[in-house]
Amino acid sequence: MFTARFWRETAERAVKSSAQALIGLWALDGAFNVLSVDLKLAGGVAAGAAVLSVLTSLVTSGIGEPNSPSAVRE
Known part of the structure; x- marks a missing residue:
């Protein structure tokens, strides 16, 4: 947990999880319109x-x- 590798991999996973959450949020909302995105909600999610x-x-x-x-484990 105290290595650069651990934190690089953790950051990659966090970015992927954020993207997946946004995709899910927008998919459940129906038609996605970039002009009507609730940025506060999206940022929080x-x-x-x-x-x-x-x-x-x-x-x-x-x-x-x-x-x-x-x-x-590998």
Whole structure:
């Protein structure tokens, strides 16, 4: 958990989780219109997903490969 590799992989997962949350939000909202996006809601959803992803990486840091946020061992 105290390596650059761990934090790079954690950041990648957080960005992916944020994107997935936004896609889900916009898909459930119906037709996506970039001109009518609620930026406050979208930012909150993306930030919430990123926080949950980082917390998940921290919790699973001791389970999988050393210095990796993954719970899977190779």
